[in-house]
Amino acid sequence: MTRGVGPGGDPLESPSRGFAPPSGEPEPLGNGPGDYGRRVLRERTPTLITEVRDRHPYGPEQRRALDALLEEIASGTMRPLGEGAPDRARWDHWGAAYFGRPWADVPFLWWESYFYRRLLEAVGFFTPGPWFWVDPFEYWKSAELRDATVAVPAAGERQALLPASLWGNQADLGFLFGAAGGPDASGGLVADDGALVWSALDAGGPNHVGVVADNAGRELLADLLLIDHLLRTGLAATVTLHLKPHPYYVSDATTADLVACLRRLAAADGEAAAVERRLSEAIGTGRLRLRAHAFSCAPWSYHHMPADLAEEFGDLTLTIMKGDLNYRRLVGDRAWPPTTPFAEVTAYFPGPVAALRTLKSDVVTGLDAATLSSLEASGGDWRTGGAHGLIQVRR
Numbered sequence: 001m002t003r004g005v006g007p008g009g010d011p012l013e014s015p016s017r018g019f020a021p022p023s024g025e026p027e028p029l030g031n032g033p034g035d036y037g038r039r040v041l042r043e044r045t046p047t048l049i050t051e052v053r054d055r056h057p058y059g060p061e062q063r064r065a066l067d068a069l070l071e072e073i074a075s076g077t078m079r080p081l082g083e084g085a086p087d088r089a090r091w092d093h094w095g096a097a098y099f100g101r102p103w104a105d106v107p108f109l110w111w112e113s114y115f116y117r118r119l120l121e122a123v124g125f126f127t128p129g130p131w132f133w134v135d136p137f138e139y140w141k142s143a144e145l146r147d148a149t150v151a152v153p154a155a156g157e158r159q160a161l162l163p164a165s166l167w168g169n170q171a172d173l174g175f176l177f178g179a180a181g182g183p184d185a186s187g188g189l190v191a192d193d194g195a196l197v198w199s200a201l202d203a204g205g206p207n208h209v210g211v212v213a214d215n216a217g218r219e220l221l222a223d224l225l226l227i228d229h230l231l232r233t234g235l236a237a238t239v240t241l242h243l244k245p246h247p248y249y250v251s252d253a254t255t256a257d258l259v260a261c262l263r264r265l266a267a268a269d270g271e272a273a274a275v276e277r278r279l280s281e282a283i284g285t286g287r288l289r290l291r292a293h294a295f296s297c298a299p300w301s302y303h304h305m306p307a308d309l310a311e312e313f314g315d316l317t318l319t320i321m322k323g324d325l326n327y328r329r330l331v332g333d334r335a336w337p338p339t340t341p342f343a344e345v346t347a348y349f350p351g352p353v354a355a356l357r358t359l360k361s362d363v364v365t366g367l368d369a370a371t372l373s374s375l376e377a378s379g380g381d382w383r384t385g386g387a388h389g390l391i392q393v394r395r
Protein backbone atom coordinates (compact mmCIF):
# COMPACT_ATOMS: atom_id res chain seq x y z
CA MET A 1 0.00 0.00 0.00
CA THR A 2 1.51 3.35 -1.01
CA ARG A 3 0.37 6.79 -0.10
CA GLY A 4 1.47 10.06 -1.70
CA VAL A 5 1.45 13.66 -0.67
CA GLY A 6 -0.76 16.47 -1.91
CA PRO A 7 0.42 18.64 -4.77
CA GLY A 8 1.75 22.15 -4.23
CA GLY A 9 0.54 22.55 -0.65
CA ASP A 10 -3.00 21.46 -1.55
CA PRO A 11 -4.28 19.23 1.25
CA LEU A 12 -5.95 16.99 -1.33
CA GLU A 13 -4.07 14.10 -2.82
CA SER A 14 -2.54 14.19 -6.25
CA PRO A 15 -4.59 11.99 -8.58
CA SER A 16 -1.42 10.30 -9.76
CA ARG A 17 -0.49 9.14 -6.25
CA GLY A 18 -2.40 7.47 -3.48
CA PHE A 19 -3.35 3.87 -2.79
CA ALA A 20 -2.64 1.61 -5.71
CA PRO A 21 -5.70 -0.12 -7.20
CA PRO A 22 -5.29 -3.90 -7.62
CA SER A 23 -3.04 -4.66 -10.56
CA GLY A 24 -4.69 -5.63 -13.83
CA GLU A 25 -7.81 -3.67 -12.96
CA PRO A 26 -10.37 -3.10 -15.75
CA GLU A 27 -10.79 0.23 -17.53
CA PRO A 28 -12.67 3.11 -15.86
CA LEU A 29 -16.33 3.22 -16.89
CA GLY A 30 -17.03 5.70 -19.66
CA ASN A 31 -19.77 6.95 -21.93
CA GLY A 32 -19.67 4.54 -24.86
CA PRO A 33 -22.66 2.79 -26.42
CA GLY A 34 -24.37 0.71 -23.72
CA ASP A 35 -22.59 2.50 -20.87
CA TYR A 36 -24.80 4.04 -18.20
CA GLY A 37 -22.62 7.17 -18.30
CA ARG A 38 -23.82 7.89 -21.81
CA ARG A 39 -27.47 8.01 -20.67
CA VAL A 40 -26.59 10.33 -17.80
CA LEU A 41 -24.58 12.58 -20.11
CA ARG A 42 -27.18 12.75 -22.86
CA GLU A 43 -30.44 12.65 -20.89
CA ARG A 44 -30.14 13.40 -17.19
CA THR A 45 -27.57 16.19 -17.34
CA PRO A 46 -29.35 18.42 -19.91
CA THR A 47 -32.68 17.93 -18.10
CA LEU A 48 -31.10 18.92 -14.82
CA ILE A 49 -29.59 22.12 -16.25
CA THR A 50 -32.94 23.10 -17.76
CA GLU A 51 -34.85 22.34 -14.56
CA VAL A 52 -32.45 24.35 -12.41
CA ARG A 53 -32.77 27.29 -14.83
CA ASP A 54 -36.57 27.06 -14.92
CA ARG A 55 -37.05 26.79 -11.15
CA HIS A 56 -35.10 29.93 -10.23
CA PRO A 57 -35.49 33.62 -11.02
CA TYR A 58 -31.93 33.83 -12.30
CA GLY A 59 -30.78 36.91 -14.16
CA PRO A 60 -29.32 37.02 -17.67
CA GLU A 61 -25.81 36.20 -16.44
CA GLN A 62 -26.77 32.92 -14.77
CA ARG A 63 -29.10 31.98 -17.65
CA ARG A 64 -26.41 32.60 -20.23
CA ALA A 65 -23.93 30.55 -18.21
CA LEU A 66 -26.38 27.64 -17.86
CA ASP A 67 -27.14 27.70 -21.60
CA ALA A 68 -23.43 27.79 -22.39
CA LEU A 69 -22.85 24.79 -20.13
CA LEU A 70 -25.65 22.91 -21.86
CA GLU A 71 -24.07 23.58 -25.22
CA GLU A 72 -20.55 22.79 -24.08
CA ILE A 73 -21.65 19.39 -22.80
CA ALA A 74 -23.65 18.55 -25.93
CA SER A 75 -21.19 19.63 -28.59
CA GLY A 76 -18.20 21.50 -27.21
CA THR A 77 -15.04 20.67 -25.34
CA MET A 78 -14.59 20.71 -21.60
CA ARG A 79 -13.25 24.02 -20.32
CA PRO A 80 -11.57 24.78 -17.01
CA LEU A 81 -13.17 26.78 -14.21
CA GLY A 82 -13.20 30.53 -14.75
CA GLU A 83 -10.58 32.91 -13.39
CA GLY A 84 -11.26 33.74 -9.78
CA ALA A 85 -12.85 30.41 -8.84
CA PRO A 86 -11.55 29.70 -5.34
CA ASP A 87 -10.58 26.13 -6.27
CA ARG A 88 -9.38 26.85 -9.81
CA ALA A 89 -5.78 25.73 -9.21
CA ARG A 90 -6.91 22.43 -7.78
CA TRP A 91 -9.24 21.68 -10.70
CA ASP A 92 -6.63 22.82 -13.24
CA HIS A 93 -4.33 20.24 -11.78
CA TRP A 94 -6.95 17.53 -11.63
CA GLY A 95 -8.37 18.26 -15.09
CA ALA A 96 -5.13 18.72 -17.03
CA ALA A 97 -5.68 15.49 -18.96
CA TYR A 98 -9.33 16.25 -19.73
CA PHE A 99 -9.76 19.95 -20.45
CA GLY A 100 -10.06 20.64 -24.17
CA ARG A 101 -11.62 17.23 -24.84
CA PRO A 102 -15.30 16.43 -25.53
CA TRP A 103 -17.16 15.56 -22.33
CA ALA A 104 -17.99 12.13 -23.71
CA ASP A 105 -14.25 11.29 -23.81
CA VAL A 106 -13.81 11.81 -20.08
CA PRO A 107 -14.41 8.97 -17.55
CA PHE A 108 -17.94 8.99 -16.15
CA LEU A 109 -16.87 9.37 -12.51
CA TRP A 110 -14.73 12.39 -13.36
CA TRP A 111 -17.00 14.34 -15.67
CA GLU A 112 -20.11 13.95 -13.52
CA SER A 113 -18.37 15.35 -10.47
CA TYR A 114 -16.97 18.23 -12.51
CA PHE A 115 -20.43 18.83 -13.99
CA TYR A 116 -21.81 19.62 -10.51
CA ARG A 117 -18.90 21.98 -9.88
CA ARG A 118 -19.59 23.73 -13.20
CA LEU A 119 -23.30 23.99 -12.44
CA LEU A 120 -22.43 25.79 -9.19
CA GLU A 121 -20.16 28.09 -11.15
CA ALA A 122 -22.92 28.87 -13.65
CA VAL A 123 -25.41 29.88 -10.97
CA GLY A 124 -22.86 32.00 -9.09
CA PHE A 125 -22.79 29.79 -6.01
CA PHE A 126 -19.21 30.71 -5.12
CA THR A 127 -19.38 34.29 -6.43
CA PRO A 128 -20.05 36.99 -3.82
CA GLY A 129 -23.35 38.55 -4.85
CA PRO A 130 -27.07 37.77 -4.82
CA TRP A 131 -26.75 34.03 -5.55
CA PHE A 132 -23.79 33.42 -3.25
CA TRP A 133 -24.28 30.07 -1.45
CA VAL A 134 -27.87 29.71 -2.69
CA ASP A 135 -28.29 25.94 -3.12
CA PRO A 136 -29.70 25.31 -6.63
CA PHE A 137 -31.14 21.97 -5.48
CA GLU A 138 -32.85 23.19 -2.33
CA TYR A 139 -36.23 23.30 -4.09
CA TRP A 140 -36.23 19.51 -4.59
CA LYS A 141 -34.53 18.66 -1.33
CA SER A 142 -37.00 20.53 0.84
CA ALA A 143 -40.00 19.07 -1.04
CA GLU A 144 -38.67 15.57 -0.45
CA LEU A 145 -38.03 16.22 3.22
CA ARG A 146 -41.55 17.61 3.67
CA ASP A 147 -43.00 14.37 2.29
CA ALA A 148 -40.75 12.05 4.29
CA THR A 149 -42.30 10.05 7.09
CA VAL A 150 -40.28 9.50 10.23
CA ALA A 151 -40.63 6.01 11.66
CA VAL A 152 -38.47 5.37 14.71
CA PRO A 153 -38.19 1.61 15.30
CA ALA A 154 -39.01 0.42 18.83
CA ALA A 155 -36.04 0.17 21.18
CA GLY A 156 -34.26 -3.13 20.67
CA GLU A 157 -35.36 -3.54 17.05
CA ARG A 158 -32.01 -2.83 15.53
CA GLN A 159 -32.48 -5.25 12.65
CA ALA A 160 -34.62 -2.69 10.82
CA LEU A 161 -32.01 0.05 10.97
CA LEU A 162 -29.55 -1.13 8.31
CA PRO A 163 -32.23 -1.97 5.71
CA ALA A 164 -33.93 1.39 6.38
CA SER A 165 -30.63 3.22 5.88
CA LEU A 166 -29.93 1.15 2.76
CA TRP A 167 -33.33 1.57 1.11
CA GLY A 168 -33.35 5.24 2.06
CA ASN A 169 -30.74 5.44 -0.69
CA GLN A 170 -33.53 4.99 -3.24
CA ALA A 171 -34.44 8.59 -2.42
CA ASP A 172 -31.83 9.97 -4.81
CA LEU A 173 -33.28 13.07 -6.39
CA GLY A 174 -31.01 12.65 -9.41
CA PHE A 175 -33.60 10.07 -10.49
CA LEU A 176 -36.15 12.85 -10.91
CA PHE A 177 -34.22 13.94 -13.96
CA GLY A 178 -33.80 10.56 -15.63
CA ALA A 179 -35.82 9.57 -18.66
CA ALA A 180 -37.17 6.47 -16.92
CA GLY A 181 -38.27 8.09 -13.65
CA GLY A 182 -37.46 6.82 -10.17
CA PRO A 183 -37.04 3.33 -8.80
CA ASP A 184 -40.36 1.56 -8.28
CA ALA A 185 -40.20 -1.54 -6.14
CA SER A 186 -37.62 -3.43 -4.17
CA GLY A 187 -35.78 -6.11 -6.12
CA GLY A 188 -34.28 -7.33 -2.86
CA LEU A 189 -30.71 -7.64 -1.70
CA VAL A 190 -28.12 -9.05 -4.08
CA ALA A 191 -25.62 -9.37 -1.21
CA ASP A 192 -26.40 -9.21 2.49
CA ASP A 193 -23.57 -8.92 4.98
CA GLY A 194 -25.87 -7.21 7.50
CA ALA A 195 -25.14 -9.75 10.24
CA LEU A 196 -21.39 -9.21 9.73
CA VAL A 197 -21.82 -5.46 10.14
CA TRP A 198 -23.44 -5.99 13.52
CA SER A 199 -20.91 -8.58 14.58
CA ALA A 200 -18.08 -6.15 13.71
CA LEU A 201 -19.63 -3.75 16.20
CA ASP A 202 -20.62 -6.37 18.79
CA ALA A 203 -17.06 -7.72 18.91
CA GLY A 204 -15.85 -5.36 21.63
CA GLY A 205 -15.07 -1.74 21.99
CA PRO A 206 -14.85 1.09 22.36
CA ASN A 207 -16.07 1.42 18.76
CA HIS A 208 -15.53 4.48 16.62
CA VAL A 209 -17.77 4.48 13.57
CA GLY A 210 -17.71 6.58 10.42
CA VAL A 211 -20.80 7.19 8.31
CA VAL A 212 -20.10 8.68 4.90
CA ALA A 213 -23.50 10.12 4.10
CA ASP A 214 -25.11 10.23 0.70
CA ASN A 215 -28.51 11.83 0.16
CA ALA A 216 -30.33 14.32 2.33
CA GLY A 217 -34.01 13.95 3.25
CA ARG A 218 -35.36 10.50 3.96
CA GLU A 219 -32.00 8.76 3.47
CA LEU A 220 -30.28 11.01 5.98
CA LEU A 221 -33.22 10.63 8.38
CA ALA A 222 -32.74 6.86 8.29
CA ASP A 223 -28.97 7.30 8.76
CA LEU A 224 -29.61 9.51 11.77
CA LEU A 225 -31.81 6.86 13.38
CA LEU A 226 -28.99 4.36 12.89
CA ILE A 227 -26.44 6.78 14.35
CA ASP A 228 -28.70 7.53 17.31
CA HIS A 229 -28.99 3.80 17.99
CA LEU A 230 -25.21 3.34 17.89
CA LEU A 231 -24.62 6.23 20.27
CA ARG A 232 -27.56 5.56 22.60
CA THR A 233 -26.71 1.90 23.10
CA GLY A 234 -23.00 2.57 23.49
CA LEU A 235 -22.26 0.40 20.47
CA ALA A 236 -20.33 3.40 19.22
CA ALA A 237 -18.32 5.62 21.55
CA THR A 238 -18.16 8.17 18.73
CA VAL A 239 -19.61 8.55 15.27
CA THR A 240 -18.08 10.73 12.56
CA LEU A 241 -20.62 11.80 9.95
CA HIS A 242 -19.17 12.89 6.63
CA LEU A 243 -21.30 15.44 4.79
CA LYS A 244 -20.62 17.33 1.56
CA PRO A 245 -18.97 20.75 1.81
CA HIS A 246 -21.31 22.12 -0.87
CA PRO A 247 -24.31 21.02 -2.98
CA TYR A 248 -23.49 17.98 -5.12
CA TYR A 249 -25.29 15.30 -7.18
CA VAL A 250 -28.58 17.13 -6.54
CA SER A 251 -29.52 15.64 -3.20
CA ASP A 252 -26.24 14.91 -1.46
CA ALA A 253 -26.42 15.99 2.18
CA THR A 254 -24.66 19.15 3.32
CA THR A 255 -24.57 20.54 6.86
CA ALA A 256 -27.62 22.68 6.00
CA ASP A 257 -29.48 19.50 5.05
CA LEU A 258 -28.48 17.87 8.31
CA VAL A 259 -29.88 20.84 10.21
CA ALA A 260 -33.12 20.58 8.19
CA CYS A 261 -33.39 16.87 9.09
CA LEU A 262 -32.81 17.57 12.76
CA ARG A 263 -35.55 20.20 12.69
CA ARG A 264 -37.84 17.71 10.94
CA LEU A 265 -37.19 15.19 13.72
CA ALA A 266 -37.75 17.83 16.39
CA ALA A 267 -41.11 18.73 14.86
CA ALA A 268 -42.29 15.10 14.69
CA ASP A 269 -44.13 13.36 17.50
CA GLY A 270 -42.81 11.25 20.32
CA GLU A 271 -39.57 9.38 20.01
CA ALA A 272 -38.38 11.28 16.91
CA ALA A 273 -38.09 14.49 18.92
CA ALA A 274 -36.07 12.61 21.54
CA VAL A 275 -33.75 11.37 18.79
CA GLU A 276 -33.16 14.98 17.73
CA ARG A 277 -32.36 16.01 21.30
CA ARG A 278 -29.89 13.19 21.74
CA LEU A 279 -28.17 13.82 18.41
CA SER A 280 -27.92 17.58 18.94
CA GLU A 281 -26.45 16.96 22.36
CA ALA A 282 -24.00 14.43 20.90
CA ILE A 283 -22.89 17.02 18.33
CA GLY A 284 -22.45 19.48 21.19
CA THR A 285 -20.27 17.13 23.22
CA GLY A 286 -18.30 15.85 20.23
CA ARG A 287 -19.55 12.26 20.38
CA LEU A 288 -21.14 12.91 16.99
CA ARG A 289 -18.53 14.68 14.93
CA LEU A 290 -19.38 16.40 11.65
CA ARG A 291 -16.96 16.49 8.74
CA ALA A 292 -17.28 18.20 5.37
CA HIS A 293 -13.98 17.33 3.75
CA ALA A 294 -13.20 18.82 0.33
CA PHE A 295 -12.31 15.33 -0.95
CA SER A 296 -15.96 14.34 -0.49
CA CYS A 297 -16.70 16.36 -3.66
CA ALA A 298 -13.58 15.28 -5.58
CA PRO A 299 -13.84 13.45 -8.91
CA TRP A 300 -11.62 10.57 -7.82
CA SER A 301 -12.04 7.22 -6.17
CA TYR A 302 -10.93 6.76 -2.56
CA HIS A 303 -7.67 5.29 -3.86
CA HIS A 304 -6.62 8.95 -4.16
CA MET A 305 -7.77 10.13 -0.77
CA PRO A 306 -5.50 12.56 1.05
CA ALA A 307 -3.38 11.46 3.98
CA ASP A 308 -5.52 13.12 6.67
CA LEU A 309 -8.64 11.29 5.53
CA ALA A 310 -6.80 7.97 5.20
CA GLU A 311 -5.53 8.37 8.74
CA GLU A 312 -9.03 9.09 10.02
CA PHE A 313 -10.60 6.10 8.31
CA GLY A 314 -7.69 3.95 9.51
CA ASP A 315 -8.52 4.81 13.12
CA LEU A 316 -12.17 3.73 12.87
CA THR A 317 -13.69 0.42 13.92
CA LEU A 318 -15.89 0.58 10.83
CA THR A 319 -16.63 3.08 8.06
CA ILE A 320 -20.09 2.81 6.53
CA MET A 321 -20.22 4.12 2.97
CA LYS A 322 -23.70 5.13 1.90
CA GLY A 323 -25.10 5.08 -1.61
CA ASP A 324 -24.16 4.47 -5.19
CA LEU A 325 -21.59 7.18 -5.76
CA ASN A 326 -19.66 6.31 -2.60
CA TYR A 327 -19.69 2.68 -3.75
CA ARG A 328 -18.27 3.68 -7.12
CA ARG A 329 -15.60 5.72 -5.38
CA LEU A 330 -14.83 2.92 -2.92
CA VAL A 331 -14.36 0.05 -5.37
CA GLY A 332 -13.20 2.25 -8.26
CA ASP A 333 -15.64 3.02 -11.07
CA ARG A 334 -14.45 0.20 -13.25
CA ALA A 335 -15.93 -2.65 -15.23
CA TRP A 336 -15.19 -5.25 -12.56
CA PRO A 337 -16.44 -8.76 -13.22
CA PRO A 338 -19.36 -8.76 -10.72
CA THR A 339 -17.99 -11.82 -8.91
CA THR A 340 -14.72 -10.02 -8.04
CA PRO A 341 -14.60 -10.24 -4.22
CA PHE A 342 -15.57 -7.03 -2.42
CA ALA A 343 -12.75 -7.72 0.07
CA GLU A 344 -10.26 -7.74 -2.78
CA VAL A 345 -11.29 -4.43 -4.34
CA THR A 346 -11.48 -2.69 -0.96
CA ALA A 347 -8.27 -4.21 0.48
CA TYR A 348 -6.51 -0.85 0.00
CA PHE A 349 -9.00 1.00 2.22
CA PRO A 350 -7.29 1.91 5.49
CA GLY A 351 -9.76 0.25 7.86
CA PRO A 352 -12.82 -2.02 8.00
CA VAL A 353 -15.46 -0.77 5.57
CA ALA A 354 -19.10 -1.51 4.79
CA ALA A 355 -21.22 -0.41 1.84
CA LEU A 356 -24.99 0.18 1.97
CA ARG A 357 -26.19 0.94 -1.51
CA THR A 358 -29.01 0.60 -3.96
CA LEU A 359 -27.72 -0.30 -7.41
CA LYS A 360 -27.89 2.76 -9.67
CA SER A 361 -24.90 2.46 -11.99
CA ASP A 362 -22.98 -0.22 -13.89
CA VAL A 363 -20.40 -1.15 -11.28
CA VAL A 364 -20.90 -4.05 -8.88
CA THR A 365 -18.58 -6.48 -7.09
CA GLY A 366 -18.89 -9.31 -4.60
CA LEU A 367 -21.83 -11.18 -6.15
CA ASP A 368 -21.93 -14.93 -5.97
CA ALA A 369 -22.21 -16.75 -9.28
CA ALA A 370 -25.77 -18.01 -8.68
CA THR A 371 -27.06 -14.54 -7.82
CA LEU A 372 -25.36 -13.10 -10.85
CA SER A 373 -26.85 -15.63 -13.24
CA SER A 374 -30.38 -15.13 -11.92
CA LEU A 375 -29.98 -11.35 -12.22
CA GLU A 376 -28.69 -11.72 -15.76
CA ALA A 377 -31.54 -14.09 -16.58
CA SER A 378 -34.10 -11.57 -15.27
CA GLY A 379 -33.42 -9.42 -18.30
CA GLY A 380 -34.17 -6.34 -16.19
CA ASP A 381 -32.26 -3.17 -15.57
CA TRP A 382 -30.86 -4.61 -12.33
CA ARG A 383 -27.55 -2.74 -12.35
CA THR A 384 -28.97 0.75 -12.75
CA GLY A 385 -32.69 0.70 -11.90
CA GLY A 386 -32.28 1.32 -8.14
CA ALA A 387 -34.61 -1.55 -7.26
CA HIS A 388 -31.85 -3.81 -5.93
CA GLY A 389 -29.69 -3.22 -2.90
CA LEU A 390 -26.61 -4.59 -1.20
CA ILE A 391 -24.92 -4.65 2.18
CA GLN A 392 -21.25 -5.62 1.92
CA VAL A 393 -18.49 -5.49 4.47
CA ARG A 394 -14.73 -6.01 4.57
CA ARG A 395 -13.38 -6.33 8.10
Ligand SMILES: O=P(O)(O)OC[C@H]1O[C@](O)(CO)[C@@H](O)[C@@H]1O
Pocket residue numbers: 040044112169172174214215249322323324325326328358360361
Ligand atom coordinates in the same frame (compact mmCIF):
# COMPACT_ATOMS: atom_id res chain seq x y z
O1 LIG B 1 -27.23 9.17 -4.61
P1 LIG B 1 -26.42 8.01 -5.03
O2 LIG B 1 -26.91 6.73 -4.48
O3 LIG B 1 -24.97 8.21 -4.79
O4 LIG B 1 -26.62 7.86 -6.56
C1 LIG B 1 -26.19 8.77 -7.45
C2 LIG B 1 -26.01 8.03 -8.71
O5 LIG B 1 -26.81 8.63 -9.68
C3 LIG B 1 -25.99 9.02 -10.71
O6 LIG B 1 -25.65 10.33 -10.37
C4 LIG B 1 -26.55 9.04 -12.05
O7 LIG B 1 -26.92 10.29 -12.34
C5 LIG B 1 -24.84 8.12 -10.62
O8 LIG B 1 -23.80 8.61 -11.29
C6 LIG B 1 -24.62 8.04 -9.18
O9 LIG B 1 -23.83 6.97 -8.89
